[in-house]
Amino acid sequence: MNAMVTEIKNKFQELGVDIPAEKIEERLEKLIVKFKVPQEEAKRSVVNFFRKEYNISKDQFYGGQGETSFVKVADISEDGKWVNLKGKVVQLWDNAHGSISQVGLLADETGNIKFISWAVAEMPVVEEGRTYIFKNVVCSEWNGKMEVTLNKSSSIEEIPDDIHVQSRTQGIASLVKVAEISDDGTWVDLKGKIVQLWDNTNESISQVGLIGDETATIKFIKWARAEIPVELIEGKNYLFRNAVTSEWNGKLEITLNKTSSIEEIPDEIEVSTRDAVLTAAMVDIQSGSGLIKRCPQCNRSLTKGACAEHGKVDGVYDLRLKAVLDTGTIAQDILLKREVTEEISGISLEGAIAMAADALDQGVVLEAMKQKLVGKYYTVSGPRIDRYILVESIKQESTLDPELLAELINEAEVF
Amino acid sequence: MAGYTREVARRIFAQEFRESNLTFKDGNDQYSPQYLFTPTGAKVNRMFIVGTLTEKEDIGSDSEYWRGRVSDPTGSFFIYAGQYQPEAAQVLSECDTPEFVAIVGKPSTYTTPEGEIRTSIRPESMYIVDGETRNLWVLDTARVTLERLKVLSGSHPDALRAKEHYRTDTKHYSSMVLKALRSLQEEY
Numbered sequence: 001m002n003a004m005v006t007e008i009k010n011k012f013q014e015l016g017v018d019i020p021a022e023k024i025e026e027r028l029e030k031l032i033v034k035f036k037v038p039q040e041e042a043k044r045s046v047v048n049f050f051r052k053e054y055n056i057s058k059d060q061f062y063g064g065q066g067e068t069s070f071v072k073v074a075d076i077s078e079d080g081k082w083v084n085l086k087g088k089v090v091q092l093w094d095n096a097h098g099s100i101s102q103v104g105l106l107a108d109e110t111g112n113i114k115f116i117s118w119a120v121a122e123m124p125v126v127e128e129g130r131t132y133i134f135k136n137v138v139c140s141e142w143n144g145k146m147e148v149t150l151n152k153s154s155s156i157e158e159i160p161d162d163i164h165v166q167s168r169t170q171g172i173a174s175l176v177k178v179a180e181i182s183d184d185g186t187w188v189d190l191k192g193k194i195v196q197l198w199d200n201t202n203e204s205i206s207q208v209g210l211i212g213d214e215t216a217t218i219k220f221i222k223w224a225r226a227e228i229p230v231e232l233i234e235g236k237n238y239l240f241r242n243a244v245t246s247e248w249n250g251k252l253e254i255t256l257n258k259t260s261s262i263e264e265i266p267d268e269i270e271v272s273t274r275d276a277v278l279t280a281a282m283v284d285i286q287s288g289s290g291l292i293k294r295c296p297q298c299n300r301s302l303t304k305g306a307c308a309e310h311g312k313v314d315g316v317y318d319l320r321l322k323a324v325l326d327t328g329t330i331a332q333d334i335l336l337k338r339e340v341t342e343e344i345s346g347i348s349l350e351g352a353i354a355m356a357a358d359a360l361d362q363g364v365v366l367e368a369m370k371q372k373l374v375g376k377y378y379t380v381s382g383p384r385i386d387r388y389i390l391v392e393s394i395k396q397e398s399t400l401d402p403e404l405l406a407e408l409i410n411e412a413e414v415f
Numbered sequence: 416m417a418g419y420t421r422e423v424a425r426r427i428f429a430q431e432f433r434e435s436n437l438t439f440k441d442g443n444d445q446y447s448p449q450y451l452f453t454p455t456g457a458k459v460n461r462m463f464i465v466g467t468l469t470e471k472e473d474i475g476s477d478s479e480y481w482r483g484r485v486s487d488p489t490g491s492f493f494i495y496a497g498q499y500q501p502e503a504a505q506v507l508s509e510c511d512t513p514e515f516v517a518i519v520g521k522p523s524t525y526t527t528p529e530g531e532i533r534t535s536i537r538p539e540s541m542y543i544v545d546g547e548t549r550n551l552w553v554l555d556t557a558r559v560t561l562e563r564l565k566v567l568s569g570s571h572p573d574a575l576r577a578k579e580h581y582r583t584d585t586k587h588y589s590s591m592v593l594k595a596l597r598s599l600q601e602e603y
Contacts, residue, residue: 002439003439283540330423331423374519375465376517412590413593415561415564415589
């Protein structure tokens with residue numbers, strides 16, 4: 001709440017009005033605490049209250065200079081600024097969010113920018129390749145990049161001018177390596193090898209899997225409605241053009257849509273197998289670890305004796321660990337297959353089966369492993385696959401590094 | 416748009432934890448995570464501690480409610496575990512004191528009638544470990560605390576916030592770290 005008070009106070013101060021922080025806080029607190037008003041709504045209400053008291057118009061407060069002015073795409077840099085914009089809709093993106101009416105890319109002579117038309121704004125629908133004047137749109141920053149959003153007070157007007165924008169293939173997507181992909185919503189060209197194709201039950205997806213190059217691997221989705229004629233084959237090399245990066249469940253993936261294309265290439269791409277090495281404390285072992293059963297047909301782990309694909313089957317026992325290593329700055333998921341699990345836990349598959357039979361409960365194995373392993377420090381190494389490190393070797397740390405200790409003491413002394 | 420990511424378990428010495436009194440929510444809805452913000456600028460939603468369980472007591476009236484005291488080289492942490500922390504409550508009810516324990520848990524704060532803010536930990540899990548692990552934790556925590564102290568001299572938003580709220584005296588915390596590190600050295 002303090003941050004909100006300061007924000008409100010500063011904003012008014014910019015307009016030459018000094019409101020005591022206590023007055024803002026008192027009002028804000030009363031709304032939020034006593035009257036249970038949602039925070040954003042409370043903030044808005046407090047702002048409006050003081051705007052009225054000091055006779056500041058909405059435009060003055062939110063727009064800064066009253067009338068919004070026309071800008072070029074390249075000049076958009078200020079978060080929260082209201083602008084008018086003349087631009088061509090160069091791309092419309094697939095959009096799965098109900099709250100978004102349309103999302104895509106606008107361009108003018110100077111560059112291109114992502115735009116979002118919220119469903120609540122009830123804006124007219126725009127078409128790819130047409131040019132429009134967008135009035136009263138808000139610039140905002142998302143993941144370090146600027147975008148413009150359309151809201152209820154925005155307007156869209158189609159104009160006959162055809163403005164010259166940079167051509168799509170050269171201008172927007174750039175050829176990148178997988179490891180360089182770090183942003184949501186960027187257009188990329190990518191050369192890689194199909195490492196895995198995954199089973200896909202979703203009708204809207206044509207193909208899904210993992211593509212990799214010498215730097216890393218990343219999940220890709222080829223949407224069915226993209227209607228790309230190329231059928232990808234595992235182990236072959238391709239050039240993806242105009243793929244879009246997106247974030248899903250905190251992880252980046254790339255998607256292929258109508259404007260994307262795929263061509264097979266003769267290059268033989270060496271996919272990264274660089275091992276990750278990490279020393280950290282094990283802070284959790286997750287469910288689905290310990291003694292598990294796998295489907296004899298597809299090797300998937302069973303949930304309550306049933307395979308997601310093949311239904312009730314007579315499972316085959318296996319041992320594995322899904323754990324979290326935590327360095328204090330990152331939390332890393334790790335996956336241990338049977339051999340590694342047996343080695344670090346000291347429990348063999350046969351031993352685990354016997355333990356479970358004794359207790360009439362598979363869970364005792366997981367519990368024993370937790371007791372033995374969690375809370376201690378380990379060094380693991382192995383390839384990164386998706387969000388996991390697939391552990392090939394694991395060693396418990398038990399001795400202090402005297403050099404590090406001496407070094408830290410030196411450091412602490414000079415502070 | 417960012418999906419669920421697991422909160423990192425921060426490393427904080429008991430002294431710094433006791434001297435923390437700023438909590439905030441990152442976001443506006445009821446599911447937004449709550450953080451404890453410490454004097455060296457750590458944003459703590461989850462923490463990992465290893466120390467010595469020195470005292471334990473069932474202070475519950477109807478059902479079991481355990482209070483434990485876990486000490487590190489700089490002070491003590493209080494932990495509270497009841498029916499919603501079954502794993503930790505079970506360990507507390509069964510273990511002896513003293514014992515080395517590793518705890519993953521959430522920081523929580525309580526304001527006394529006098530207006531003082533007391534910090535404690537609600538354990539998500541608790542395990543009995545060994546003395547080596549405890550030493551590794553002290554070294555680990557010293558290292559990251561020094562890193563935070565370094566950041567504190569810059570203009571990182573967390574650094575500014577820490578300095579503004581706590582007027583952090585870096586010397587105070589570097590000597591806390593030094594004390595912890597020296598305690599490790601004495602064992603060699």
